[in-house]
Amino acid sequence: MRALVLEADQQLVLKEVPTPEPGEGEVLVKIRAAALNHREIWISRGLYPGMKLPSILGADGAGVVAAVGHGVDGAWIGESVVAYPATGWYPEAEWPTRDFKVLGMPQDGTIAEYVLLPEENLCRKPEYLSFEEAASLPVAALTAWRGLTQRGRVYGGQKVLINGIGGGVAQFGLAFALALGAEVFVTSSRQEKIDRAIDMGATGGVRYTDGDWPEQLRSLTGGIDVVLDGAPLPELDRYLKFLNVGGKVVYYGSTGGRNATINLSKFFLRQISLLGTTMGSPQDFVDMLAFMELHELRPLIDSVFPFEEAIAAFDALRNGGQFGKIVISDFPA
Numbered sequence: 001m002r003a004l005v006l007e008a009d010q011q012l013v014l015k016e017v018p019t020p021e022p023g024e025g026e027v028l029v030k031i032r033a034a035a036l037n038h039r040e041i042w043i044s045r046g047l048y049p050g051m052k053l054p055s056i057l058g059a060d061g062a063g064v065v066a067a068v069g070h071g072v073d074g075a076w077i078g079e080s081v082v083a084y085p086a087t088g089w090y091p092e093a094e095w096p097t098r099d100f101k102v103l104g105m106p107q108d109g110t111i112a113e114y115v116l117l118p119e120e121n122l123c124r125k126p127e128y129l130s131f132e133e134a135a136s137l138p139v140a141a142l143t144a145w146r147g148l149t150q151r152g153r154v155y156g157g158q159k160v161l162i163n164g165i166g167g168g169v170a171q172f173g174l175a176f177a178l179a180l181g182a183e184v185f186v187t188s189s190r191q192e193k194i195d196r197a198i199d200m201g202a203t204g205g206v207r208y209t210d211g212d213w214p215e216q217l218r219s220l221t222g223g224i225d226v227v228l229d230g231a232p233l234p235e236l237d238r239y240l241k242f243l244n245v246g247g248k249v250v251y252y253g254s255t256g257g258r259n260a261t262i263n264l265s266k267f268f269l270r271q272i273s274l275l276g277t278t279m280g281s282p283q284d285f286v287d288m289l290a291f292m293e294l295h296e297l298r299p300l301i302d303s304v305f306p307f308e309e310a311i312a313a314f315d316a317l318r319n320g321g322q323f324g325k326i327v328i329s330d331f332p333a
């Protein structure tokens with residue numbers, strides 16, 4: 001089969017690799033569409049924990065079940081599915097185990113003609129979504145969903161800030177927070193992205209490239225209850241300029257840098273919670289799909305690249321001009 005492989009020397013190549021065969025409890029999914037996440041940039045730069053190369057990249061994918069291994073219900077064959085993108089987060093568990101692994105390094109991922117998955121990772125593709133739309137969901141939508149619901153406990157009437165609205169997780173954060181009944185504000189490096197977010201239902205936004213954006217946000221909003229953030233400020237105290245008492249910062253990434261300073265006493269006196277979040281459990285994924293279906297939410301797709309141009313799709317992700325997900329489609333028949 002053809003696959004996008006990150007070689008041991010960090011080079012991305014499209015090449016022929018052996019097609020895997022499903023073993024006990026496994027299924028083989030013929031990929032119809034895959035999507036990119038910022039994670040793949042960290043991996044391609046050798047900056048992701050537990051690097052193991054070569055690996056087939058891609059955590060997000062949707063397709064059709066082509067074959068099943070021993071012990072798997074044969075009724076899955078021919079079903080259109082979207083894959084929960086990780087292993088090692090066990091049913092009923094509040095947190096993932098140390099075995100938690102995301103598809104696409106160290107396990108082989110979805111940017112290939114076929115991907116091998118444990119049966120329990122399969123979810124039926126919601127019928128109202130195309131393969132490209134379904135493939136856009138797994139990592140980004142799940143991260144936003146858990147961040148807002150399980151960690152941020154967002155409810156109707158709250159004011160929510162989505163930081164860096166151009167990002168994949170942020171896009172889902174905007175859609176979910178609005179559907180949960182929150183009033184949503186955004187930041188971006190570009191005014192046109194703020195304007196697009198307003199068209200989608202956000203109340204307003206500020207450019208995080210302005211030095212005084214926390215003060216601007218306070219004037220605009222009167223105070224924020226929950227922040228969903230993939231690029232926290234290195235001086236966390238500046239969040240106190242706009243956070244309400246009891247506010248929560250739910251952070252899922254460190255795009256802006258890995259270290260931050262914090263004045264602890266200001267945070268506890270204001271009853272502020274700083275909450276980390278990572279993707280979500282298999283049950284979160286099922287709940288998220290049901291919520292999306294109930295509200296008929298669709299992911300925003302920035303661009304679709306044919307499989308044979310998958311490396312160009314990575315360049316587009318690195319350039320950061322996107323508004324929504326970058327999808328790979330037209331896999332070899």
Ligand SMILES: NC(=O)c1ccc[n+]([C@@H]2O[C@H](COP(=O)([O-])OP(=O)(O)OC[C@H]3O[C@@H](n4cnc5c(N)ncnc54)[C@H](OP(=O)(O)O)[C@@H]3O)[C@@H](O)[C@H]2O)c1
Pocket residue numbers: 036037038039042139140143163164165166167168169170187188189190193208230231232252253254255256277278279317320322
């Ligand atoms: N914990 C998890 O489970 C998890 C899951 C997914 C992603 N992540 C991490 O979360 C981060 C975002 O991931 P993604 O896939 O959504 O990325 P992405 O689609 O590549 O998003 C990048 C966006 O980040 C925004 N940004 C960049 N620098 C910023 C800054 N200094 N302040 C605020 N926003 C900034 C930009 O927004 P504008 O274009 O609007 O300026 C940019 O479009 C990455 O670090 C990723 O590794 C973690």
